[in-house]
Amino acid sequence: MKTVERAIQDEYADDYAWCYGCGRLNETGLHLRTGWDGDRTLTIYEPREEHKAIPGFIYGGLIASVIDCHGTGSAALALHRKNGHEPGDGVEPPRFVTASLHVDFLKPTPADTPLYAIGHIEEVHPKRWKVSSEVFAGDVCCAKGEVVAVVMPKTFTDK
Amino acid sequence: MKTVERAIQDEYADDYAWCYGCGRLNETGLHLRTGWDGDRTLTIYEPREEHKAIPGFIYGGLIASVIDCHGTGSAALALHRKNGHEPGDGVEPPRFVTASLHVDFLKPTPADTPLYAIGHIEEVHPKRWKVSSEVFAGDVCCAKGEVVAVVMPKTFTDK
Numbered sequence: 001m002k003t004v005e006r007a008i009q010d011e012y013a014d015d016y017a018w019c020y021g022c023g024r025l026n027e028t029g030l031h032l033r034t035g036w037d038g039d040r041t042l043t044i045y046e047p048r049e050e051h052k053a054i055p056g057f058i059y060g061g062l063i064a065s066v067i068d069c070h071g072t073g074s075a076a077l078a079l080h081r082k083n084g085h086e087p088g089d090g091v092e093p094p095r096f097v098t099a100s101l102h103v104d105f106l107k108p109t110p111a112d113t114p115l116y117a118i119g120h121i122e123e124v125h126p127k128r129w130k131v132s133s134e135v136f137a138g139d140v141c142c143a144k145g146e147v148v149a150v151v152m153p154k155t156f157t158d159k
Numbered sequence: 160m161k162t163v164e165r166a167i168q169d170e171y172a173d174d175y176a177w178c179y180g181c182g183r184l185n186e187t188g189l190h191l192r193t194g195w196d197g198d199r200t201l202t203i204y205e206p207r208e209e210h211k212a213i214p215g216f217i218y219g220g221l222i223a224s225v226i227d228c229h230g231t232g233s234a235a236l237a238l239h240r241k242n243g244h245e246p247g248d249g250v251e252p253p254r255f256v257t258a259s260l261h262v263d264f265l266k267p268t269p270a271d272t273p274l275y276a277i278g279h280i281e282e283v284h285p286k287r288w289k290v291s292s293e294v295f296a297g298d299v300c301c302a303k304g305e306v307v308a309v310v311m312p313k314t315f316t317d318k
Contacts, residue, residue, distance in 0.1 A: 015214075016213055018214055019212050019213070020212075021218050021219070023211075026211070050179055050188060052182075052185070053177070053178050054175055054177055054315075059178050059228075060180070060227045060228075061189075061224025062220075062224075064260055065224065068220050069218075069219075069220065097264070098219045099264060100261070100263045100264065101219065101223055101261070102261045103257075103261075104259045105256070105259065105260070108256075156216075156267055
């Protein structure tokens with residue numbers, strides 16, 4: 001069974017580690033964690049009982065959340081590697097935000113098994129990366145996603 | 160200030176009212192509610208404190224969840240109206256599932272204000288409806304979304 005040992009989200013600076021989806025400091029959040037699996041990226045998430053659509057199946061917003069944070073995490077992994085770094089080497093990684101998110105729901109996603117999001121990354125521009133993902137429940141690909149992620153601008157928090 | 164008085168989710172049969180995003184019977188869920196506002200549809204949601212991306216701003220997965228459930232709810236409203244019914248008339252509405260979801264994140268979404276998703280609906284096929292949405296925080300459109308929703312097949316729960 002696969003695991004994510006070194007996740008990019010473990011390395012985010014504290015100020016950027018609050019995301020409900022993937023922030024390690026968000027007490028009630030999902031704590032999504034994304035690491036390398038060969039040249040692909042991997043996020044594993046075991047849905048909570050309440051994350052249902054109808055009993056036995058997962059609601060779409062959770063799958064979208066997994067694809068979203070998996071996408072920004074994957075882009076951060078890729079740019080970090082391009083810069084010569086890997087999670088765990090003590091260098092703070094870049095932080096991405098989502099420009100666009102697309103999800104195709106292929107099959108109802110069963111609630112009784114962990115989800116595996118597997119990402120393929122493409123550099124569109126040094127600050128803009130595309131992450132194509134497949135979300136598996138067991139052996140079944142239940143959703144496909146695409147995230148365009150951009151390096152978080154310094155102006156992100158300027159209202 | 161706008162409100163949603165009669166929501167389609169209030170009328171779903173109990174078996175279909177468990178969605179974490181919009182199910183009235185899901186104790187810990189978001190309880191998204193979607194109603195008519197003229198010929199547009201409206202979902203209002205006030206994010207919880209934990210729904211942040213970084214402090215002061217909302218995480219993308221929540222916005223995707225709002226657009227998703229707003230989309231299926233809007234499609235259900237539209238087909239129900241086409242069939243001669245309105246929420247509150249005692250007739251069980253159709254229940255939709257999401258085929259695809261797209262979100263363009265236009266601006267960081269502030270955390271200190273309710274979100275208003277406004278939907279425009281187009282019938283693509285009697286069982287397939289497209290819902291284009293804008294999500295506002297105050298006067299600012301922070302995200303645009305598109306959901307293609309299909310009537311929940313009777314086989315939805317056949318694994």
